[in-house]
Every structure is written in C-alpha cells, then in structure tokens.
Amino acid sequence: MTDIHFIVEESPEGGYVARAVGQDIFTEADSLPELHTLVRDAVRCHFDEGQAPSLIRLHITREEVLAA
Incomplete structure (x- = not known):
C-alpha cells in the first residue's frame, strides 16, 4: 500500500x-495541525512495521447551509 485516504469532517461539537x-482507523482533534499529528500516529499504530503507507491523503469536507 503506497497511500491511505481519510475523509475529514468538521465535528458539530467543534x-x-x-x-x-477501507481501514478501521478513526481519530479526532481540535485543530488541523493536531489532527495531522494524530492521523500519523493512528496510521503508525494500525500497521505493522514496514507495512504502513508512505502517503496519507486527507480529503477535508465542510458542509455549508445557505438560505434559499
């Protein structure tokens, strides 16, 4: 595996x-810099040594609601 993808959403609680x-990896953080650190840590913990992907891709989504 060369890369792993994460879907990142803003939490309603902040x-x-x-x-x-495609993997059972989940984490949350208060800020994007903190999330970067925690995602890296979660990936390292999830995979055996030498099996972790070399790239982590974050797809950051944000929902906006507009009045019609």
Whole structure:
C-alpha cells in the first residue's frame, strides 16, 4: 500500500473527525495541525512495521447551509 485516504469532517461539537477509507482507523482533534499529528500516529499504530503507507491523503469536507 503506497497511500491511505481519510475523509475529514468538521465535528458539530467543534474540531475535526477523520475516518480512513477501507481501514478501521478513526481519530479526532481540535485543530488541523493536531489532527495531522494524530492521523500519523493512528496510521503508525494500525500497521505493522514496514507495512504502513508512505502517503496519507486527507480529503477535508465542510458542509455549508445557505438560505434559499
């Protein structure tokens, strides 16, 4: 595996939630810099040594609601 993808959403309570696509990896943080650190840590913990992907891709989504 060369890369892993995460879907990142803003949490209703504040901060961010990240879920890996195709893997059972989940983490949350109060800021994007903190999320970067926690996602890296979660990936390292999830995979055996030498099996972790070399790239982590974050797809950051944000929902906006507009009055019609």
